[in-house]
Amino acid sequence: MNRLAQENSWAGRARRPSSTRTRTRESQSDVNSFTVWLNFHGDLSFFVGSKRSIERNLGEKTSVKDVIESCGVPHPEVDLILVNGRPVRFEHSLECSAEIDVFPVQKQSPQFKENRLQIYSFNRFIADGHLGKLARNLRLLGFDVAYDRQAQDRQLLQVMASENRALLTRDRRLLMHSVVRHGYCPRSQDADEQTMEVIRRFDLFDSIAPFTRCLRCNAPLEKVAKADVMEKLEPLTRIYYDEFRRCTGCGQIYWAGSHFSKLQKRLEQLRANSRG
The missing domain is CATH 3.40.50 (Rossmann fold)
Structure with a gap:
């Protein structure tokens, strides 16, 4: 356990007398700066470039999400965060020096499966x-x-x-x-x-x-009888095509x-x- 962690532990606080001087010293300790080291894995290099390891000096406790995004990596791209080897969520507060590993979506990886942060299937x-x-x-x-x-x-x-x-x-x-x-x-x-x-x-x-689905307005397409759209068809289309679909939103007609x-x-x- 490092010095800052010892000072903030329950045992460390219990040994100190309750005095104004002590409270002042503890208050100063709370705002002492500390350093975190972030390691970005996989294709998160797209956001951080060749510098996969980044050092950040912090002057106050900060969420791990904010620190990650300060490096240019959006949180929806992050699927797993390990702080000193332990999985955490975005709201985890960093209060002392730590090593942080940040991983992209890796559906095949069996490690820390229950601690993944993203939904894989979305349509x-x-x-x-x-x-x-x-x-x-x-x-x-x-x-x-x-x-x-x-x-x-x-x-x-x-x-x-x-x-x-x-x-x-x-x-x-x-x-x-x-x-x-x-x-x-x-x-x-x-x-x-x-x-x-x-x-x-x-x-x-x-x-x-x-x-x-309609390419123009995104509404679903439905099959429609040729007779129902005949008046909207060009002469050659009427002759050569028999199967049609119509957009349920804008009415656009589609055929092969x-x-x-x-x-x-x-x-x-x-x-x-x-x-x-």
């Missing part, structure tokens, strides 16, 4: 205005993704909280907001690679249901047109690569 999302192609890809695969290119941060957070959605954003400061419970920062800037990342992170393989085979090929590629 409702909200994407920020810079991730429009990712939102479209996920809708193509049948996932519920709220998206408004013009939405401000406050609106994103309100919808996220009220509809219990996971936030998808490359803005790490937004992901650090205290109201964010579930979220992910795509590492890649390529929409197809981002899609694979999200599928892996939230274990979406078995939930893929292509062509069941010339683009369909291209979409199917893209979908199969996404499926195959996401399992890689």
Whole structure:
């Protein structure tokens, strides 16, 4: 046990006489600075760069969540925290020198399984205005993704909280907001690679249901008889196609047109690569 821990222990306090001088000395000890060492594992290097080990000097007791985020790592990206080898939660208070190991989501790891901080399976999302192609890809695969290119941060957070959605954003400061419970920062800037990342992170393989959600407004699609949409079809479409789906929200009509085979090929590629 180090000196600071001994001073703060019950036995240490019991041995001291109760005096103004002693109370003053203890009060000064409470505000003494201390050092913590943080080790970031796995792909958390995306946020901290090559410097995986970071030293922080603290002047007062601080939550481990705040210290981790001061290093640039959003809390939704953290799945396990060990302080001196012991698993803790985000609200754990750091009061003396400590070694902190911070791990990303690792679903395959059996260690400390009951102490994991993140939910692995999640299928409702909200994407920020810079991730429009990712939102479209996920809708193509049948996932519920709220998206408004013009939405401000406050609106994103309100919808996220009220509809219990996971936030998808490359803005790490937004992901650090205290109201964010579930979220992910795509590492890649390529929409197809981002899609694979999200599928892996939230274990979406078995939930893929292509062509069941509107790419424009996100509402579910329903099968509709050709006769019910005939007046909305172009002349050649009326001749060559017989199966249609209609968006239950905006009314957009979908059919297996010339683009369909291209979409199917893209979908199969996404499926195959996401399992890689």
